[in-house]
Amino acid sequence: MTGLPLLTLLIAIPLAAGVLCPLVKDEGARWIALAATLIDLALSIYLWANYNPDGPQWQFQELHPLGGGVNYALGIDGIALLLIVLTAFLMPICIGASWRSITKRVPEYMAYFLLMEALIMGSFAAQDLFLFYIFFEGGLIPMYLIIGVWGGAERIKASYKFFLYTLFGSVLMLIAMIYMAGTAHTTSIPALMAYDFSKSAQTWLFLAFLASFAVKLPMWPVHTWLPDAHVQAPTAGSVILAGVLLKLGGYGFIRFSLPIFPDGSLQFLPLMFVLSGIAVVYTSLVALVQRDMKKLIAYSSVAHMAFVTFGLFAMNRQGIEGAMLVMLGHGLVSGALFLCVGVVYDRLHTREIDRYGGLSDNMPGYALLFMIFTMASVGLPGTSNFPGEFLSLVGTYRASSWGAIVGTTGIILGAAYMLWLYWRICFGTQRNADAAAMPDLSLREWWLLGPIALAVFWMGIYPESFIRPIRNDVGRILTRLDRVTPTGDSHLTLGAMKMGAMH
Amino acid sequence: MIPRFTAPLAPELILSIGGTILMLMAAFMGRRGSALISWLAVALLLVATAALVGPPSHTGPVFDGMVSADLFASFGKAIMFPAAAVAIIAAHGWFERGTEHASEYAVLIVFAAVGMSVMVSATSLVALYVGLELNSLAGYVLAAYRRTDERSAEAGLKYFVLGALASGILLYGISLLYGFTGTTNFTGLAAAFGRGAPSLGLLFGLVFVLAGMAFKISAVPFHMWTPDVYEGAPTPVTAFFASAPKVAAVLLSTRLCLDALGPATDAWRQIVIFAALASIFLGAVAAYGQTNIKRLLAYSSINNVGFAQIGLAAAGPQGASSVLFYMAVYVVMTLGAFLCVLWMRDAEGRPIEDIASLSGLAQTRPAFAAAFAIFMFSLAGIPPLFGFWPKLLVFNAAVASGYVALAVAAIIGTVVGAYYYLKIVKVMYMDEPAAPYARAREPLHGLLILIAAIAVSPLGYLLIGPLGHLTDKAAGSIF
Numbered sequence: 001m002t003g004l005p006l007l008t009l010l011i012a013i014p015l016a017a018g019v020l021c022p023l024v025k026d027e028g029a030r031w032i033a034l035a036a037t038l039i040d041l042a043l044s045i046y047l048w049a050n051y052n053p054d055g056p057q058w059q060f061q062e063l064h065p066l067g068g069g070v071n072y073a074l075g076i077d078g079i080a081l082l083l084i085v086l087t088a089f090l091m092p093i094c095i096g097a098s099w100r101s102i103t104k105r106v107p108e109y110m111a112y113f114l115l116m117e118a119l120i121m122g123s124f125a126a127q128d129l130f131l132f133y134i135f136f137e138g139g140l141i142p143m144y145l146i147i148g149v150w151g152g153a154e155r156i157k158a159s160y161k162f163f164l165y166t167l168f169g170s171v172l173m174l175i176a177m178i179y180m181a182g183t184a185h186t187t188s189i190p191a192l193m194a195y196d197f198s199k200s201a202q203t204w205l206f207l208a209f210l211a212s213f214a215v216k217l218p219m220w221p222v223h224t225w226l227p228d229a230h231v232q233a234p235t236a237g238s239v240i241l242a243g244v245l246l247k248l249g250g251y252g253f254i255r256f257s258l259p260i261f262p263d264g265s266l267q268f269l270p271l272m273f274v275l276s277g278i279a280v281v282y283t284s285l286v287a288l289v290q291r292d293m294k295k296l297i298a299y300s301s302v303a304h305m306a307f308v309t310f311g312l313f314a315m316n317r318q319g320i321e322g323a324m325l326v327m328l329g330h331g332l333v334s335g336a337l338f339l340c341v342g343v344v345y346d347r348l349h350t351r352e353i354d355r356y357g358g359l360s361d362n363m364p365g366y367a368l369l370f371m372i373f374t375m376a377s378v379g380l381p382g383t384s385n386f387p388g389e390f391l392s393l394v395g396t397y398r399a400s401s402w403g404a405i406v407g408t409t410g411i412i413l414g415a416a417y418m419l420w421l422y423w424r425i426c427f428g429t430q431r432n433a434d435a436a437a438m439p440d441l442s443l444r445e446w447w448l449l450g451p452i453a454l455a456v457f458w459m460g461i462y463p464e465s466f467i468r469p470i471r472n473d474v475g476r477i478l479t480r481l482d483r484v485t486p487t488g489d490s491h492l493t494l495g496a497m498k499m500g501a502m503h
Numbered sequence: 504m505i506p507r508f509t510a511p512l513a514p515e516l517i518l519s520i521g522g523t524i525l526m527l528m529a530a531f532m533g534r535r536g537s538a539l540i541s542w543l544a545v546a547l548l549l550v551a552t553a554a555l556v557g558p559p560s561h562t563g564p565v566f567d568g569m570v571s572a573d574l575f576a577s578f579g580k581a582i583m584f585p586a587a588a589v590a591i592i593a594a595h596g597w598f599e600r601g602t603e604h605a606s607e608y609a610v611l612i613v614f615a616a617v618g619m620s621v622m623v624s625a626t627s628l629v630a631l632y633v634g635l636e637l638n639s640l641a642g643y644v645l646a647a648y649r650r651t652d653e654r655s656a657e658a659g660l661k662y663f664v665l666g667a668l669a670s671g672i673l674l675y676g677i678s679l680l681y682g683f684t685g686t687t688n689f690t691g692l693a694a695a696f697g698r699g700a701p702s703l704g705l706l707f708g709l710v711f712v713l714a715g716m717a718f719k720i721s722a723v724p725f726h727m728w729t730p731d732v733y734e735g736a737p738t739p740v741t742a743f744f745a746s747a748p749k750v751a752a753v754l755l756s757t758r759l760c761l762d763a764l765g766p767a768t769d770a771w772r773q774i775v776i777f778a779a780l781a782s783i784f785l786g787a788v789a790a791y792g793q794t795n796i797k798r799l800l801a802y803s804s805i806n807n808v809g810f811a812q813i814g815l816a817a818a819g820p821q822g823a824s825s826v827l828f829y830m831a832v833y834v835v836m837t838l839g840a841f842l843c844v845l846w847m848r849d850a851e852g853r854p855i856e857d858i859a860s861l862s863g864l865a866q867t868r869p870a871f872a873a874a875f876a877i878f879m880f881s882l883a884g885i886p887p888l889f890g891f892w893p894k895l896l897v898f899n900a901a902v903a904s905g906y907v908a909l910a911v912a913a914i915i916g917t918v919v920g921a922y923y924y925l926k927i928v929k930v931m932y933m934d935e936p937a938a939p940y941a942r943a944r945e946p947l948h949g950l951l952i953l954i955a956a957i958a959v960s961p962l963g964y965l966l967i968g969p970l971g972h973l974t975d976k977a978a979g980s981i982f
Contacts, residue, residue, distance in 0.1 A: 022869060067968020105866065119887070130895065134961075138887035141880060144925070148933040149865075156933060160925065167885070167921055171914040178895070178902045178910070 005062050007074040007125045010043050010084070011118045014091075018114030021107045029107035030099060033114055037091040040117065044088035051081050053469045057476060058127070058190055070187060073127040078469030079254055079324060080124045083247055086331045087124070089455070090243045091117050094236035096448045097339055101235060101346050102150060109150060112142035113236070120244055124251065129177050129187040136248060137170055143237070143245065151232035158225075158232035165225040169215030176208030180260075193259045193480070206264025209256050217249030219309060220279035223302045230298035231351070235342030238294065242301050243335035250308045250327045254320070258312060259480040265313060272313040273396075273403045279306035280410030287417045293341045293351045296421055297334060300377065303410055304330045304385075310407050311392025315481050319395020320474045321467055325388030328466060329376070329459055332384055336373040336452040340366070343445055344425075347438045353421065358430035363440045367426045369449045374422045376456045378415045384459035511565045511572035514551040514580055515620050521547040522613035529606035537605035541591050544609035548588040548616060555581055568688050570624040578827055578977035579623035579754040586747040586834050587616045592947060593838075593845055594739035608648060612743060615641035619751035626762070628677045628687040628712075631755060635673070635719065638748055639666050645743065646736040658735025665718070665728045673715025679708030689763035697766040709764060713774050716759065719752035722812060723781035726805050730789075733801035738854060741797055742841030745804045750830045753811050757826050760815060762981050768818050775816045776909060782809030783913055787920035795856050796844055799923065800837070803882055806920050807833050810884075810897055813913050817900035823978035825896035828970060832893045832959065839955030840878040842948055846871060848941045855940070858927065863936025872931045874956040881959040883924035884917050889963030 017036030021029040051059060061075035076084065094113060102109050119142070122135035140163055148159035181187045184195045197205060215222045226246075230238045258265055265272075280303050287299035304326060311323030343366060344359070345351055360367035376383035379390075389411065397404035430436040441449070459466060509516065525540050525547070532540070555577045564571045591609045618638030625631040643666065647659020681687050683704040684695035696705065718725040733741045764771055786806025793799040811833070814825035847855045865872040881890030894917065901910040958966075 065968070066964060068971040070967060108865070108869070134886040134891065134964075137885060137891075138961075141885060145928075145932055148929060156929060159929075159933075160922070163925060164918060164922065168915075168918045171918055172911065174895070175898065175902065175907065175910050175914055178899050179907065182899070182903050 005074075006043060006047060006060050007062060007076065007121075010040060010047075010088075010121050010125065013039055013043070014114040014121070015118040018111045018118065021111040021114065024107060026106040029110040030095070033095045033110035034092060036114055037088070037095055037117065040121070041088040041092055044085045047076070048081060048085055048469070051076075051078065051469055053078060053472060057473065061127070069181070070130050071128045072131060073188060074125045075127045075190075076125055077473045078471070079251070079473050081469055082324070082328055082466060083244075083251055084121060084124050086247070086328055087117065087120050087244045089451075090239060090331065090335050093335070093339070093448050093452065094239050096444060097239065097342055098234065098236045099444060101342065105149065109146070112146050113240070116142040116146075116240065120248070123248060127189050129181060129189060129192065132189065133170070133174055133177060136252075137167070139245065139248070140166055143241065146237045147229055147233045150234040150237070153232075154228070155232045158228040161225045162229040165222070166212075166215055169212040169222070172208045173212035176205045180205065189255065193255075195260070197261065199263045202261040202264035203267060206257060206261040206268055209252065209261070210268070213249040213252040213257065214275075215249075216252065217246055217305045217308070218302060219275050219305070220282060220302065221275075223279070223283070226302060227295050227298040230301075230338075231292060231294045235338060235345065238298075238338040238342075239335040242298070242338060243331040246301065246305060247327050247331055250305070250312070250323065253309070253312050254324070254477070258315070258320075259477050262481050262483060265315065265481075269313050269315075269399075272309055273400055276306040276309040276313075277403060277406040279303060280310075280407055281413065284410055284413035284417060288413070288420070291353055293353055293421070293425070294338065295351075296353075296417060297337045297341065300414065300417065301330070301334050303414060304334070304377075306410065307389055307392050307407065310396045310403060311388075314392070314395035314399035314403075315478075316395050316398050317474055317478060318391045319399065320477060321470065322388050322391025322393070322395055324470055324474075325459070325463060325466060326385065326392055327388075329384035329388045329456075332452050332455050332459070333373055333376045336369075336449060336456070337377060339445075339448055339452075340370045340373060343441065343449075344435075344438065348435060353424050355432055356425045356435045357428050357432060358426070358436065359438070360426045361430060362436055362438060365441045365446070369441070369453055370422065370426060372453050372456060374418050376460070377418050379411055380460075382457070382460045384456040386460055387463040511563065512570075513554040514584070515617055517551045517554060518547060518613055518617045518620065521550075522610055522617065525613065526607070526610045529610055532606065534605060537609075538595075540606045541595060541609045544613050545588045545591050547613060548584045548591075551616075551620075552581060552584040564626060568690060569627045569630045570621060571626040572624055574977040574980040575754070575758060575823075575827075576620075576624035578831075578973060579750060580620055582831050582834055583619050583623070583747040583750050584616060586750070586838060587612050587619075587743065589838050589842075589951060590739055590743035590746065592951065593742050593842055594737075595945065595947070597737065597739050597845070608645070608739075611641045611645050611648075615645070615743075615748065619747055622751040622755045623758070625755060625758070626689045628680065628689075628692075628763075631759065632670075632674065632677060634751075635755070636670065638751065639670070639719075642666075642744065642748060645740045646732055648740060649737050652737075654735040655737060658732045661728055661735075662732045669715050669718030669725065672711050672718075676708045676711025676713075676715060679704055679711065683708060689759070692763040693765050696764060701767050701770060705767075706770060709767060709770060710774065712759070713756070713771060716752065716756040717778055720749060720756060720808050720812075721805055722778040722808055723785045723805065724778075726782065726785070729805055730798045730801040733804075734795055734798045734856075738797065738841065738845050738856075741800075742838060742845070745800065745837045745841060746834045749804065749808065750834055753808065753815075753826065753830055757815055757823055758981055761818060761823055772816055772818065775812050776906075779809045779812035779816055780909070780912055780916070782806060782812065783916035784809075784919065787916055787923070790920070790923040793923075794858050796847070796858050796861070796927075797856050799858065799927070800840055800844070803840075803920075803924075804837065806916070807837075807882065809916070810894055810913065813909065814897035814900050816909065817897070817904040817906060819900070819904060820975070820978045820982055821903055822897075822900040823981065824971075824974040825893070825900040827974040827977055828896050829893035831970065831974070832889060832963075835955050835958050836878050836881050836890055839874065839952055839959065840882065842952045842955070843871065843875045843878065845948065846940065846952075849938070850941050852941055858930060860937055860940075861927065861930045862934040864931040866936050867939040871952075874952050876928045876931060877956045877960060879924040879927045883921045885921065887961040889959040889961070889966075892964065892967060 058075040064072040119139040126132035144163045283302040290296035308323040311319040379385045621634030643663040649655035721729040790802035811829045881888040884894040898910040
């Protein structure tokens with residue numbers, strides 16, 4: 001390991017580039033943004049390569065006291081590592097996706113994206129409670145501006161809704177954080193993860209954190225900001241929103257709710273399962289009737305995130321590992337699907353499903369990639385979402401068979417809306433002359449979608465690469481949860497032992 | 504031989520003597536001397552600030568406990584004097600265009616600074632009143648400084664009538680306190696309040712005094728004058744009102760509540776809590792429909808004072824420290840925002856106050872828009888900007904004193920308030936560009952805005968350590 005503060009660099013490089021962008025012209029800003037995000041990608045891959053999955057829980061740690069009881073403390077475990085890699089992987093793709101489609105105020109746009117990358121990286125790497133909050137909340141500002149300036153017709157309303165919804169959720173979490181810091185006399189997240197709050201305190205703390213993460217993830221019924229934000233955001237904004245920002249909610253559950261409030265988690269487990277169950281079925285049904293491609297994918301995001309909450313609150317190894325894989329897989333696939341929408345939107349400037357049709361004739365390359373991502377979203381074995389969804393449902397089954405039954409319905413409904421979407425866009429007759437005249441993917445678009453397709457197959461075929469770094473971390477969370485793990489009603493006997501032995 | 508009080512009162516002496524000389528100069532030189540007098544006044548304020556730095560012998564009670572030149576007072580002065588200096592610099596080139604006597608402006612601010620200085624050091628009700636009135640009298644004249652402008656005259660009159668009423672209420676409260684305790688000294692008052700449950704007369708006195716203080720810090724329900732006066736007064740004067748005198752009044756009420764009324768904390772706490780929450784929510788909601796930027800910032804200042812009072816309600820050294828921290832950051836954000844407002848001028852150089860005129864500023868004046876947006880997000884308390892930190896500190900103090908519900912209510916107020924700060928950002932960044940402003944030719948303003956913007960940017964977090972240390976020590980000196 002080198003002496004370089006790698007995590008600080010990971011944050012500082014996009015930050016510096018973001019400050020630099022407004023000083024140059026359009027083309028320069030594009031290249032600066034691309035270079036900075038690619039350097040960050042290289043750094044994150046270096047981190048992954050040098051991360052020791054059997055080593056200490058926290059690696060690449062940095063610590064500088066700021067005074068006032070707050071530290072600039074960074075460090076990552078396997079969970080944060082993978083989410084950092086996901087962010088770094090999607091960012092250059094976002095810049096690429098905006099290369100030609102964003103033409104006004106380009107330097108500003110690139111600056112906000114880079115600032116957002118810095119803030120997201122910071123939230124994943126932060127090891128101090130308030131530092132985490134600062135990064136976590138700070139991400140609102142650039143996203144607010146991205147939606148509000150470069151969004152669609154209803155952009156203003158969507159940007160306000162996004163900002164105020166998420167802010168409202170987060171401020172309650174801040175009070176909980178203040179209480180935690182005052183009670184435990186530390187703001188260090190690793191120390192808090194080992195601190196036992198009283199049961200009654202855990203109830204309130206869990207609810208306060210739930211208010212923030214449920215909005216961020218989002219869970220039903222506080223998901224309503226998401227479709228608006230997605231539909232109005234520019235393509236790259238949607239990609240980063242679905243691919244990474246939603247994951248902050250799931251990350252919050254893994255990092256805070258489960259290990260710090262095990263009793264609270266158990267207490268609200270029925271609530272979490274009911275909300276997740278409703279989300280899976282309800283949002284899938286809503287997705288089924290959408291006429292707008294982006295809205296459909298946005299609702300499918302809510303449904304997929306419900307698998308994350310199902311898996312996490314099953315509180316067993318399969319569930320948590322599965323939830324983590326769903327987050328990574330969904331990050332890739334939903335990002336890719338939004339890019340696919342962006343590809344045709346750039347050509348025809350409409351997201352109405354009925355305006356397309358039969359695209360496999362004139363855009364075979366596009367149809368192929370879109371097919372891969374559709375299948376991945378459905379959860380076809382061999383693609384990225386399969387191992388995650390399978391594991392999280394197995395975990396759910398061990399905790400509650402009803403949860404698993406409802407959750408599995410979601411997979412069926414997911415297949416229904418995604419395949420129908422694909423059919424309406426790529427198959428059938430070519431009803432619209434302008435849609436039939438669209439050219440196939442350009443080289444740039446291949447470069448954007450191709451790497452994601454490869455990653456989708458990698459995750460589907462060899463998920464071990466992604467489970468390996470988090471295995472010990474999940475184990476550590478499980479030891480915190482040992483006391484409270486729900487027994488479930490599925491009465492597994494031999495099966496439970498076997499599944500335990502699988503890992 | 505130099506009298507013993509010279510060293511502790513050095514800042515006040517410098518300002519009073521210097522201010523008198525400047526006034527004479529202004530009378531003899533007329534309009535010609537305005538630039539010179541402004542710069543001398545700035546220099547005077549900076550010298551007074553420098554005089555705060557000194558050996559510990561400067562601290563302690565003076566004039567038999569009328570005032571106390573302790574660290575708490577010094578901290579307040581160290582914020583207020585530079586803020587007053589900025590208000591003088593901000594007016595540079597503002598009054599020359601009119602027919603007014605521009606030179607007296609700086610002199611009045613110097614005298615107001617003396618008043619504020621007495622306010623933050625006051626440890627007796629008499630000194631409190633004298634300081635307050637010295638500051639207010641200068642303030643009335645400043646509000647009406649544009650005599651020819653109807654709005655300015657109206658603002659001055661309104662401020663004077665309502666201010667006189669508030670002074671009357673305050674004096675009545677003071678007389679009750681004096682009558683029932685036989686002393687005007689803070690230490691004596693604390694001893695009187697410490698003798699068991701306060702009598703009805705003492706309680707009345709306390710309520711009246713707090714009402715008078717609430718007027719000066721423009722806390723709800725005594726805020727009515729604020730939007731009108733802020734809107735009508737010339738913008739540099741508004742910038743001054745929103746910054747230094749506000750700090751003085753908040754610090755004065757902090758010392759009064761925690762020192763003189765310390766044993767009666769349970770009696771005043773509910774009043775402060777009500778005023779805090781009412782200010783936060785009214786400041787947030789009433790700002791929604793505003794179209795004038797100065798009125799909006801007036802409501803913003805009401806809102807922010809509410810947050811500072813949360814720290815006061817928490818009481819104790821931690822609460823006092825959070826109030827000091829809050830006011831220090833608040834002054835920077837507010838002055839920055841008002842300096843931005845000063846830059847809003849049309850092609851002929853006439854000031855504009857319409858929020859709609861900010862439309863699309865991010866495209867016509869990107870740097871200016873960025874600075875303004877930083878101040879707005881910071882005033883709203885959105886991280887990663889530094890305005891978030893003092894809010895965290897006051898909530899922290901409230902939670903530490905067991906007032907979790909208060910903190911939750913206040914923090915919901917930040918979300919309500921965030922809307923109108925976002926509105927300004929929206930107008931600047933998301934709307935189509937309006938007619939651009941005239942190019943400002945005041946590099947010094949630009950520099951001040953830049954410094955303020957950097958101070959409230961995430962770089963400000965580097966200050967947490969040293970500033971927190973200072974506020975802790977300053978707050979400790981009144982306990």
